[in-house]
Amino acid sequence: MPTLARGERRRLADLLIAAGPDAPTLCTGWTTRDLAAHLVLRERRMDAAAGIRIRALAARTARVQAQYAARPYEELVRLFREGPPRLSPFALPGADEAANTVEYFVHAEDVRRAGDWEPQAVAPALAEALWARLPMLARLEAGRKSPVRLVLLRSDGGRAEAGPEDAGYVEVTGEPGELALFAFGRGARAQVRVAGAEEAVAALRAALPLPPEEL
DSSP, rough: OHHHHHHHHHHHHHHHHHHHHTTSSSSTHHHHHHHHHHHHHHOTTTOOOOOOOOGHHHHHHHHHHHHHHHHHHHHHHHHHHHHOTTTTTSSTTTTTHHHHHHHHHHHHHHHHHHSSSOOOOOOOOHEEEEEEHHHHHHHHHHHHOOSSSEEEEEESOOEESSSSSSSEEEEEOOOOOHHHHHHHGGGGSSSOEEOOOOHHHHHHHHHHHOOOOGO
């Protein structure tokens, strides 16, 4: 059954193949090969994936990821395209859609926007799914790093907030996909508008990437 996560998985796999194994990505220090290895590890080696979030376990995660990265690139992309193995938690009903829709959208843009790129429309159903997940994800991602209150405004209406409540605030306006990219630290390549007091914007700029035209 087609789902948004499966659609983004296919798109990301296609972008990885088109880019080749040595292309840059927006993931600092990672080539497309590194990103492909990360994606395979994340859903096929749960025993080693904890280091993605837990710093104390990051060394083991890096070792296992390097082992995957040593495999043929086409094999890595094929494994990712096939989806999680039967015993992976991501194979549970609904888990792929809940955990990977935003993940794969962001990583697809990590590949697409690392070089020359042009704006690309996001399907309405995907845009709504990204927006629905944005409040929680903004609190977990950008909100943890921001020194100011983030007011995320959807271009056609809608509002989400994250970050400390006892500080100045900055408004970040854009389409759902662009706001998701901003929330995940890709603000330098996101089409968002930033507005707020000069001091608040400067503090945000020191903590999170913002579009060059806003600096």
